Amino acid sequence: MSSTVALSHAKLPRWAPALVGVVSLAAAGLPAMLLGWGLFAWLVASVLLFLAALPGWSLVVEGRRSAVDRLMTGLVWSAFGVAVLPLVWLIYVVVDQGAQAINGEFLTYSMRGVIGDEQGGVYHALIGTVFITLAATVVSVPIGILTAVYLVEYGGRSKLARWITFLVDVMTGIPSIVAGLFALALVVLIFGPAFRMGFGGSIALSLLMIPTVVRSAEEMFRLVPMDLREASYALGVPKWRTILKVVVPTAIGGVITGIVLAISRVIGETAPLLVVAGATDGVNFNLFDGRMTTLPVFIYSQYAQSTPAGYQRAWGGALVLIAIVMLLNLIARLLGKLLAPKKA
């Protein structure tokens, strides 16, 4: 009798993972009910049980290699599940706690003269956030876009262009507190050691914002088809007008999306503003003189008070801040869709 080599081996049925899943949930549910575990402990126990049971079954039926494969599949899926947990929990807590703090007074009053358990609000911090972030945007957008133009249209493969690309990437990793210290050193050197101003915060934020703007604008300019530029050159249009009238308008949707995302990144920065713009209880409309509180700094200083009222206000501020950040993200996405070049 000639024996034949089997070309296929035993496999678990397609519904095996689902079955093991249900069984693990049930099996972990029994001690969970008897010992009064929480929902969290029950889920953890079921996942562990699943990770042991399915590879175990597979080991018996399919062999070692498949068992390892199934174990890894299970681990990869649970890694994803575990990572989503903190995000969901954090957002739930912020919304739950923040909603209790927010009302009309909270949004329209500053903290001037607020003592003890009086309500107080974030008005001054909102003003500070808007002013400082806008100033940072005004500084970084022209520099960022012009640099992107240089990299795509003029730099080519020159040494300078390659160094700029590289250092811009490196800059994205600068700790924000270092940007704050730089702005502080600058302000202190020019105006003296005790001077603080909101614009110092804008300088620090621009340092953090410019790399993001450059990278997104550069990417968008590179997507503009060469044909469009060549068609423009063929009509005798000079290069700079081609860039302004053809390249930039074509890419504008992506560029604006990138800018809004960059704003949403820096609007939550705390450390640099804490160091250079300081904190104050009152409203300050002057970017160039005096301390200016922003929303993140407000949250931090309320938290640092360690009183129930302080925590309450910190959560309220956190909800407002998260809402602003998410809104900016949403706007960025919408603008990206609306301003995208029409496809023929």
Next chain:
Amino acid sequence: MTATLNPPEAERSEKPASRRGDRIFAGLARGAGLTILLALAAVFIFLFVEGWNGLNAEEATYRPATDFLGYIGPLILSTILAAIIALIVAVPFAIGIALFISHYAPRRLATPVAYVIDLLAAVPSVVFGLWGGRYLADLLQPVHVWLHDRLGFLPFFGPDPASPNGRSLFTAGIVLAIMILPIITAISREVFAQTPRLHEEAALALGATRWEMIRYAVFPYARSGMVSGVMLGLGRALGETMAVAMVLAVTPVATLNVIGTASPATIASNIALNYKEATPSRQSLLIATGLVLFAVTFAINFFARWIVGRNERKQAKA
């Protein structure tokens, strides 16, 4: 004859006008690029000028230590410990999620998952700090006790008692892990997705399971990309300020114990906690520690980006 000669002449006469606009615009663009390089150099120079006095000031400035090394030593220790905890926790998860997005998840699920992870990066650090200090610390407190009871013989978990409120370097490290997860995931995901399709299909055709395909085709290809992703995460963890400042209970005494009642602050959080002491000498001391932090994170980022760039150049050649 004249008809053929005219056009070049006309072109020549128009050239100077258009060229001037071009020169100005090109100059502006190049100037903007140079501004960025100048700004980066300025960061170094200003921190150096302002921080120089902090390196050898009067002894009283360094209280409770007596010199610069004594002052920054415990801070460096804490910074490194927190970053190591963050990496140990974040790297396996980040690589798992990156694999999930690039190779495991059904296509319809992959995009939303990537979006959710990016959302994690959008949460401001101060909110992470608030949540870490008020909620996560409470949740992790029993873990502190457990670690102390079981592994108390290790210098990291003993011999001092475990923190009663969970506001330890351990909790701070976990918060940092959550914060650096997105960057490591993003970079790993990109390199995983770049694995040549043919390598993967060849592995599968030889009978490899999906995990074997990933181990023998994807990981070797993506190794340097993963390393640079981890280094970028390390850079973030070293420089993160608010989350640590808000979670950690601080003492200036150096200790290896990461679950004790208090640890030294990290370099970055120390700056945030002490910026109010505005005496000029103290201020230069803080700026000097900031210079050290900047130099270290700059070197790490420089190296990580260099690895990424080398990889891209290699691929461009192949």
